[in-house]
Amino acid sequence: MKSTIADGIHYFGLSGFPLAVRRVETDSAHTPSHPHDLTEIEHSHDFCELVIVTRGGAMHMLEGSVFPVTAGDVFLLQGRQRHYFYERKGLDLINIMYDPEKIALPENELRRMPGYCAMFMLEPTYRRQHRFASRLHLKRVPLARVERLAEEMEQECEEDAPGKEVALRAKLLELMVYLSRAYTSSDTTEAHALLRVGNVIGALENDFSKDWKLEDLLKIAHMSRSNLMRVFRKATGQTPIEYLVRLRIQRAMEMLRNSDLSVTEIALEVGFNDSNYFTRQFRRILGESPRSFRQGKE
Incomplete structure (x- = not known):
């Protein structure tokens, strides 16, 4: 199957603010939900896409591996990750598309949260190894809260009122904080493993001037030296030091x-x-x- 590039220009416009919200709804004919709907076509992005599964389920082909998705699943697709959905059964999605560099997210502050490090930095890297078990899965009440925030972002995009960019950035950050906190309550073994490394990154970000020793970080992670070094390097491309x-x-x-x-x-x-x-x-x-x-x- 030939892979397509989902170019941000089709969703953000030529000079638009690089954040857009698109809904995908599955009817009996699998009619495209919006222009440039690539849900069932293998594609990758030149931006990030936060996927919120609000109803139904499907199989998700991602980088050659297949994972089932169901209502309540929330996960990040980083740029250039090839994927598509098939065998959709009442699948409804909210896709929040954004370019993190162009909207100037405060990454230094976000990385102080272990849940952010785990969900937005580590989970996409370890998704295949963990067979998607490290994803965030929300129950109905927190999912409704996330849907409401996404709806508010969608409304801002549609109204295009003065201050839209400020409001959208603020709502995206609110959503990220909410999801990051929710991730810290994940009950899977795989999520806990990522959170341990997220705790290390958060500790470094929160107190970077401290005279850190590798032994201090091993205690925070509750991991062996070799395991921490391997996981940390795979996630960040660097050693902790x-x-x-x-x-x-x-x-x-x-x-x-x-x-x-x-x-x-x-x-x-x-x-x-x-x-x-x-x-x-x-x-x-x-x-x-x-x-x-x-x-x-x-």
């Missing part, structure tokens, strides 16, 4: 732009005990010294 170093450098960049503190003071503020080591790490990651970066941003 490398993640911490890059997190500190990111915070240092903000301080170099927005404060008058010296390079040494900034190094200490973000958790480096040695300003020379800080400078070496800064140069390794960004290709220039902190002083050069500050001068170039003034």
Whole structure:
């Protein structure tokens, strides 16, 4: 089967705010629910898609693996993941499509929540390995709350009133926080495994200047060294210590732009005990010294 690219321009418009809500409803003829409805056609996106299954069920083909989906399932499809649905039985979906970079989500703040790390960062990576058992599944009452938030976003898109972009970003963040908190209550073994790593990421994000040791992170995760390193690297592409170093450098960049503190003071503020080591790490990651970066941003 040839895969199609779902181009964001078809959903956001040429210059529109990169967030859209699309409903998919299944009738007896499986009539497309909206222009560019690719539900039963293998496709990938150049954006993220948060899928909320509100009714019925189907089989979901994702990257060559098949998973059943039912009402209450909520999961994230990251860009370039090939998928489609088949054997739809009364399947109704709400698809929230967004480009996280272009709408400037506060990722640093979101990653402080273990549930966000688990659901939005880790679960898409481990979905095939866990046979979809690590997904978020909502019962009727929380699903109704999620549907209401999605409906409010849909209404904002349709009305296109002044302030739409601010309202949509705020409602998407509210939805993400609600889902992240709900994920922490997941009762599957697979979800708990992701939450343990999410706890590590959240701890680093919440207290990046702390003198972290790998042993501290192992205690938080309740995992062996080899298991934590493997899962963390698969999810983030980095070791926990490398993640911490890059997190500190990111915070240092903000301080170099927005404060008058010296390079040494900034190094200490973000958790480096040695300003020379800080400078070496800064140069390794960004290709220039902190002083050069500050001068170039003034």
